[in-house]
Amino acid sequence: KNEVEQSPQNLTAQEGEFITINCSYSVGISALHWLQQHPGGGIVSLFMLSSGKKKHGRLIATINIQEKHSSLHITASHPRDSAVYICAVRSGGGGSNYKLTFGKGTLLTVNP
Amino acid sequence: NAGVTQTPKFQVLKTGQSMTLQCAQDMNHEYMSWYRQDPGMGLRLIHYSVGAGITDQGEVPNGYNVSRSTTEDFPLRLLSAAPSQTSVYFCASSYSGLWAQYFGPGTRLLVL
Numbered sequence: 001k002n003e004v005e006q007s008p009q010n011l012t013a014q015e016g017e018f019i020t021i022n023c024s025y026s027v028g029i030s031a032l033h034w035l036q037q038h039p040g041g042g043i044v045s046l047f048m049l050s051s052g053k054k055k056h057g058r059l060i061a062t063i064n065i066q067e068k069h070s071s072l073h074i075t076a077s078h079p080r081d082s083a084v085y086i087c088a089v090r091s092g093g094g095g096s097n098y099k100l101t102f103g104k105g106t107l108l109t110v111n112p
Numbered sequence: 113n114a115g116v117t118q119t120p121k122f123q124v125l126k127t128g129q130s131m132t133l134q135c136a137q138d139m140n141h142e143y144m145s146w147y148r149q150d151p152g153m154g155l156r157l158i159h160y161s162v163g164a165g166i167t168d169q170g171e172v173p174n175g176y177n178v179s180r181s182t183t184e185d186f187p188l189r190l191l192s193a194a195p196s197q198t199s200v201y202f203c204a205s206s207y208s209g210l211w212a213q214y215f216g217p218g219t220r221l222l223v224l
Contacts, residue, residue: 004154033212043202043215086154099170100145100213102154 002027002091006103013110019074021106023087026068033100034061034072035086043086046072077110084108113138118203118216125193125223133188133219135203143206144186145170145213146178148199155202161186193223 003026013019023032034046047054047061049070054061058077063070074081087103119134137144145160147170157170161180175197177189186205190197203216 035215041200041218043204043218045212045214048212088155099157099160100155101171102156104152104154 002029002089002101004087004089004101004103006085006087006106008106009104010107011109013077013108015078015110015112017077017110019077019081019108019110021072021085021087021108023070023072023103024068025087025089025101027091028065028068029089029091031090032063032070033088033090034070035088037084037086037105039083046085074108077108079110079112082108082110115139116203116205116214116216118201118219120219121217122220123222125190125221127194127223129193131190131193133190133201133203133221135186135188135216136184137186137205137214138184139205139207139214140183141205141207141214142183143208143213144180145204146176146186146188147202147204148172148197149202149218150199158188158201190221193221195223197221198223 005024007022031050033048037043049063058075060073084105084107086105088100116137142163146158147155149155156172159178161167164183167178201219204213206213
């Protein structure tokens, strides 16, 4: 079973700061997901990546397959970015092994 | 499109009662999954389906049954509810195992 560790568990920032959330996993993967869970409970998929880097607006996700590590960066953070950010990995290949293992999440609070 | 819908939003059960949590999606996604989310733990996979008529167990399947008779619907049945099944349940779907997941709004279940 793949172990997924996120750090930090909690993060408080001031508006405008650059944020980094880290995710490490123990076994080789085929894909890694970053999710956002709003205070109301809804979960939204932010990124899915298997190599390199992806950018969407102020969010950037990177992955280093050799080091089994991914980072989620938020530039110019805003109070509306306050949420729980969750890393999940898919270990298997092929459509028959569709199982995700999730980290426990990082609670981000951005103060105005 | 409504996306992924779940009913009910909130349910209280007594120990031993049975019930079905409904999940439906209108995106013609082949992959559907059920997760539970408990405080201090990451999302955990209960059951998943890779298409109509095909289901498989996830990490925590005991006490739950699923079936997938249509592409759109993926109900989760609690056979005999136990307090340990108190949790928030999320249904998710995706086009394939390699695509981003779309989550439903969740069902909060309390078993007394």
